[in-house]
Amino acid sequence: MNPLKFLAPARAALDLSAFDFMGRRKLWFGISAALLVPGLVAMLLSYLWLGAPLRLGIDFTGGTLAQLTFTQPVSAVELKEAIARRGFEGVQVQIADGRTALVRLRDLDLPQRQRLLDGVKADVGAFRADRFESVGPTVGRELLGGALGALAVTLLGIAGYVSLRYQLDFALCAIAALIHDVVFLVGTFALLGLTLGVEVDALFVTALLTVLGFSVHDTIVVYDRLRENMQRAGARESFDEVANRSIRQTMARSLNTSLTVMLTLGAMAVLGGEPVRWFTCAMLLGVAAGTYSSIFNASQLLSWWRMRGVTPRKA
Amino acid sequence: MNWRKLMLGIVTILTLACGWIVANDGDRWPYAFKRGLDVQGGVHLVLQARPTREVPTITPDVRERAMAVVRARVDGLGVAEPLIQARGTDRVIVDLPGVADKDEALRVLGTTAVLSFRAHAADLASAPGAPPAPPSHVPDWVETGLTGGHVTHVSVEPEGAHWAVIADFNAEGAGKLGEVSRQLVGKPMAIFLDDRLISAPTVEQPLDTGNVRIFGDFTARQAHELEVVLEAGSLPVPLDVVENRAIDASLGAEAVQRSVLAGGVGAALVMGFMAAYYRLPGVVANVALVVYGLIVLAVFKLVPITITVPGIAGFVLSIGMAVDANVLIFERTKEELAGGRSLHAAIETGFKRAFSAILDSNVTTLLACGVLFQLGSGMIRGFALTLAIGVVASMFTAIGATRHILHAALAARPARGQALFGGPTKEVIR
Numbered sequence: 248m249n250p251l252k253f254l255a256p257a258r259a260a261l262d263l264s265a266f267d268f269m270g271r272r273k274l275w276f277g278i279s280a281a282l283l284v285p286g287l288v289a290m291l292l293s294y295l296w297l298g299a300p301l302r303l304g305i306d307f308t309g310g311t312l313a314q315l316t317f318t319q320p321v322s323a324v325e326l327k328e329a330i331a332r333r334g335f336e337g338v339q340v341q342i343a344d345g346r347t348a349l350v351r352l353r354d355l356d357l358p359q360r361q362r363l364l365d366g367v368k369a370d371v372g373a374f375r376a377d378r379f380e381s382v383g384p385t386v387g388r389e390l391l392g393g394a395l396g397a398l399a400v401t402l403l404g405i406a407g408y409v410s411l412r413y414q415l416d417f418a419l420c421a422i423a424a425l426i427h428d429v430v431f432l433v434g435t436f437a438l439l440g441l442t443l444g445v446e447v448d449a450l451f452v453t454a455l456l457t458v459l460g461f462s463v464h465d466t467i468v469v470y471d472r473l474r475e476n477m478q479r480a481g482a483r484e485s486f487d488e489v490a491n492r493s494i495r496q497t498m499a500r501s502l503n504t505s506l507t508v509m510l511t512l513g514a515m516a517v518l519g520g521e522p523v524r525w526f527t528c529a530m531l532l533g534v535a536a537g538t539y540s541s542i543f544n545a546s547q548l549l550s551w552w553r554m555r556g557v558t559p560r561k562a
Numbered sequence: 563m564n565w566r567k568l569m570l571g572i573v574t575i576l577t578l579a580c581g582w583i584v585a586n587d588g589d590r591w592p593y594a595f596k597r598g599l600d601v602q603g604g605v606h607l608v609l610q611a612r613p614t615r616e617v618p619t620i621t622p623d624v625r626e627r628a629m630a631v632v633r634a635r636v637d638g639l640g641v642a643e644p645l646i647q648a649r650g651t652d653r654v655i656v657d658l659p660g661v662a663d664k665d666e667a668l669r670v671l672g673t674t675a676v677l678s679f680r681a682h683a684a685d686l687a688s689a690p691g692a693p694p695a696p697p698s699h700v701p702d703w704v705e706t707g708l709t710g711g712h713v714t715h716v717s718v719e720p721e722g723a724h725w726a727v728i729a730d731f732n733a734e735g736a737g738k739l740g741e742v743s744r745q746l747v748g749k750p751m752a753i754f755l756d757d758r759l760i761s762a763p764t765v766e767q768p769l770d771t772g773n774v775r776i777f778g779d780f781t782a783r784q785a786h787e788l789e790v791v792l793e794a795g796s797l798p799v800p801l802d803v804v805e806n807r808a809i810d811a812s813l814g815a816e817a818v819q820r821s822v823l824a825g826g827v828g829a830a831l832v833m834g835f836m837a838a839y840y841r842l843p844g845v846v847a848n849v850a851l852v853v854y855g856l857i858v859l860a861v862f863k864l865v866p867i868t869i870t871v872p873g874i875a876g877f878v879l880s881i882g883m884a885v886d887a888n889v890l891i892f893e894r895t896k897e898e899l900a901g902g903r904s905l906h907a908a909i910e911t912g913f914k915r916a917f918s919a920i921l922d923s924n925v926t927t928l929l930a931c932g933v934l935f936q937l938g939s940g941m942i943r944g945f946a947l948t949l950a951i952g953v954v955a956s957m958f959t960a961i962g963a964t965r966h967i968l969h970a971a972l973a974a975r976p977a978r979g980q981a982l983f984g985g986p987t988k989e990v991i992r
Contacts, residue, residue, distance in 0.1 A: 314813075357672035357803055361665065376664075377813045383804035386608060397937040404929050412922070450872060453934055453942050457879070457949065460930030464923035471919060500893045503839065504886040507832045511882035514828030515875055520817030522600065523875050530879065 268494045268543065269487040269550055275543040279427060282536075286434015293437045301433060302440030304448040305351075305380060307394070309387035311360075313350040314377040320345040321371055329370035333362055347377075354381045394452040398429075401456050405463050413470055420548040421466045424540040428462050429455065431536040432529060445525060454529035461508070462537025465501055466545045472497045473546060486553060490546040498542065505538040569966045577853045577963075580860035595863055596643075597659065598870035598944055601818055603811030604659040605667050606940070609801040611652040617799045620652040627798045629654050635670050638790030654801065657940065664808045666787065674800045675791040677710030677729070678754045679742070679774075685749040694749040694764075703752050703759075706742045708735060710796040718785040725785035727776045729792065736772030743769040753778075755788075817871045825878040829855070832885055840892055846971050847888040850964040854884050858955045862948070873944035880952025883927070887960030890923075891916040905972060913965050920960065924953050 290300035297303075305312045323340040326348055330338045339351040355363065360381065367374065402422065410418035432455060439445040473493040480489045512534065515527040587594040599606055611620045611628055629646060632654055636644045645657035661667045680703035684695035712735025717728050731739055743751070743765050752762040753776055760778040780788065833851065836844035858877065862869065895912030903911060927949070934946035 357668050357806065360668070360806070364665075375810060375812070376808065377810045378808065380807040381805065386805045393937050397933045401930055401933045404933070405926055408926065408929070449939065449942055450945075453872065453938065453945055456930045456934055457927070457945075460927035461883070463926045467923055467926070468919070471922070500889055503889045504883075507835065507885045507889075508879065508882035510831040510835065511825070511828035511878050514831060515821065515824040515878055518820060518824035518827055519875065520820040520824075520871055522813070522817050522871050523821070526872065527875055 266495065267491060269491050269547060272547040272551070275547060279540075279544060283427065283430055283434060286431060286438060289437035289441055290434055293441055297440070301437050301447045302445065303391070304446035305354075305382050305387065306448040307387050307391040309354050309382045309384035311350070311352050311355050311379070311381040313379045314347065315350065315367070315374045316347045316377055317372055317374040318346070319372055321348060323348070326350070326367065326371055329367050330363060332370065333366035335359075335363060354383050356381075390449060394449070397452065397456060401459050402426075405459065409463065409467070409470075412467070413474060416549060416552055417470055417474075420545055420552060421463055421470065423548050424466055424545040425459060425463055427540045427544060428458060428533060428536045432458060432533045435532055436529065450523065450526040451529055454526050454533060457530055458533030458537060461534060462541065465505065465537055465541040468497050468501060469494060469541055469545055473549075486550055490550060494542060494546060501538060501542060505534055508534050566966060566969055569962075570970050573853065573963050573966055577856055580856040583860040583863055584856060592863055593866075596866040596868045597814075598868045598873065598940060599657055599659045599807075600809055600871050600941060601814040601869060602660045603809050603814055604657065604661050605664050606658075606805070606807040606809075607656040607668070607671055607803055608649070608805035609654045609656065609671070610804045611654075612800045612802050614799055620799065622651075624798050625652060625654070628801060631795045631797050632656060632671065632801070634794035635790055638794060639667055639670060641667070653804075660811070666783075668806065668808070670787055670790055672803050673791060674756050674797055675710070675788075676754075676756055676796050676800075677713065677792060679706050679708040680704055680752045680754055681706050681742070681746055681749065685746055690745050690747060692748075703754070706738075706751070708738050708742055710792055712738065713792055713795075716789045716792040718780075718782075718789050720782075721777060724777070725780045725782055727778075727780065727785055727788050727792070728773055729776060730773045736770075739772065739774065740768055740770045743767075814871065818869075818874065821871060821874040821878070825874065825881070828878055829881050832882060836885060836888075842971060843888075843892050843895075843968060846968045847885060847892070847964060849967055850888065850959055851881065851884060853963045854956055854959040855881065857959065858952055861951060861955070867947055867951070868940070868944055870941045870944035872941050873948040876945040876948035877952055880949055880956065883953060884956035884959070886923070887916070887920045887956055888964055890920055891960060891964065906969065909965070909968060909972075913961060917961060920957055924957060927953050 293302065294300045321342065323342050327338050327340045330340075330350070330352070335352055335355075337352055341349040341351075343349060360379065364376065364379075402425065405425065406418055406422050409421045436445060436447055436451065440447065473490055476489050476493050476496075477486075509531060512527050512531040516524065516531050519527055583592045586592055609628075609632070611625060613620055617624055625648060629648060633646050636646060636656065636658065639658070639661065641658045641661045643659060645655070645659075647655045649655050656671060658667055682695050682698075682702055683704045684702075686704070686706065688695065708731075710729075712731045713729045714732045714735075715730040717730075719726050719728060746765045747768060748764065748766075750762045750764050753760045753774075760776060763777075829851070833848040836847050836851075838844070840847065858880070861867070862877075867873070891912050894916045895908050898908035898911045898915075899905070931946040931950040931953075935943050935950075938946060
């Protein structure tokens with residue numbers, strides 16, 4: 248007795264064994280555009296307002312971020328004044344839940360840190376410093392440079408790997424699908440940065456790179472089968488027909504793998520610890536985007552590229 | 563057949579051993595998991611050496627000497643497992659997990675603590691025994707050449723309501739001390755700490771004992787910190803704190819609890835799905851997943867890998883990815899069965915064919931982990947490492963454990979064939 252039988256009507260409607268993945272490519276590209284455009288707009292707005300396409304956290308900009316949990320409820324104004332009184336300007340205070348305050352200001356050296364904490368204790372009350380992080384501007388800039396460098400190296404490494412295993416046009420389309428995923432993830436977080444004030448830190452870059460590694464492997468699964476089928480098919484079948492078949496054959500594997508990964512990521516995003524909440528959300532979104540692009544973009548791009556006016560070559 | 567039973571036996575014993583390792587914490591082997599800074603709380607500092615007039619370039623030797631001083635100071639703090647590393651050409655990273663008094667640690671590590679003994683230029687020039695130079699409006703202390711570098715040992719003593727610090731000098735320092743104090747009898751000698759005047763007592767008689775008592779109204783804590791810092795020796799160059807992070811233990815404990823819960827729920831969901839979709843082979847994959855989990859956790863404990871909160875996330879993620887290898891094998895096996903092979907042959911071929919594809923697909927994840935390891939700080943490295951170990955281990959358990967468990971399970975009910983693998987019917991490969 249297959250417990251998944253209740254899904255049968257849905258499965259019949261989306262009869263996967265005859266689904267036309269290639270023919271409906273305009274629809275898929277349209278969906279991609281719909282997903283990417285808001286993100287791109289958000290990135291542009293973010294750049295104009297904040298000076299960067301994402302809301303960058305102190306890891307990249309430098310500065311101080313402190314989370315203080317007081318024994319009594321405390322007001323933002325009170326805390327801000329206490330800090331300003333000690334000679335610190337440009338302080339931002341957010342009260343999370345009555346007692347927990349998030350304080351942001353420029354980077355501080357150790358004596359300054361002590362002065363600030365002593366001042367708050369004297370003027371506002373006793374607290375526990377859950378976290379107190381201060382990053383100098385040079386370190387921040389270096390980390391940002393390092394992050395961008397890592398992204399470039401990973402993309403190049405992947406491009407190199409795919410061109411080694413397959414041909415150049417396969418590699419280019421795989422990278423295009425990957426860039427689609429990167430833009431989606433970055434755009435979404437630009438949007439979150441503008442609306443919810445979500446800041447991007449070193450962990451976000453980690454999520455991005457992990458998603459890249461995972462997403463391209465999903466694409467490779469399809470390409471691997473595509474190449475195998477192209478070798479067997481001969482001249483009588485069009486590329487689109489071979490591609491359709493390849494996608495149908497690998498669909499189960501792609502979807503199942505993505506599903507299991509998303510189940511674990513979903514559990515972490517919902518139930519997991521606070522420090523990694525956005526980190527796991529980013530990976531979840533990235534994996535979803537990666538699966539979508541592997542099935543609905545990668546081969547379609549390849550088909551479009553090949554039929555662009557160039558005579559179709561054998562794999 | 564006997565060989566298969568042997569392999570199954572080995573897998574079982576290995577699993578039980580790993581389970582035992584994971585379950586047993588204590589002061590003796592296999593100890594406890596090594597917990598990172600964000601889990602047990604602590605302090606993370608990045609110190610950057612600043613070139614001075616005397617030391618214009620930070621050579622590896624200069625940095626090494628600075629690190630030695632930092633290490634000595636950290637020893638004075640009594641932290642259980644400090645981590646002091648060099649980074650780049652001029653940086654030192656200090657991690658102090660579980661340090662009890664974060665503020666003290668920051669104070670001790672953050673000060674340059676250059677001790678110097680100075681005098682008025684005029685007093686040094688005038689004859690010994692001459693009257694002291696008149697006080698001037700402009701501070702005109704100059705170095706006498708006697709510094710903290712000559713100090714070998716420091717101790718503290720109560721002095722009335724406060725504490726005094728006693729500095730013992732080495733041979734060269736003692737000689738110099740005698741010489742300078744003889745020159746300055748009746749005149750003031752100033753003691754500076756980091757360009758801050760501590761005290762400037764008048765020298766009553768030549769100091770031939772080779773030690774100096776420093777009074778500065780120090781509290782017990784200040785005297786102790788000074789003792790730690792001066793004992794460690796003076797830094798060859800000042801170290802600026804370019805990054806400092808202090809995390810409280812409570813934050814980490816909660817995050818770990820939640821992550822473990824989430825991991826458990828995630829694993830349960832994955833196992834539920836596998837059993838529902840693939841039926842018996844799915845259950846086999848779940849057993850293999852448990853084997854995988856125990857092996858990986860045992861590896862984390864034994865190496866040891868430092869557990870951070872993102873590291874736990876990496877492990878949970880790898881659980882989701884570990885199943886992928888099994889999914890691939892099952893799908894391939896289904897195809898082989900559809901193509902007409904016998905059950906056991908289909909399984910073997912499925913495993914063989916799947917291996918290169920599994921390897922292929924994990925290479926890109928490992929590439930990303932490699933890049934992250936190079937780029938990242940402790941937490942990011944923790945994630946990259948746990949994910950990479952998880953990915954590699956999943957390849958082995960899929961090929962090793964799953965295969966043998968599957969064969970054993972099917973040996974019990976041999977003739978089920980394709981229907982056993984469940985899932986929707988697939989297109990037959992032409």
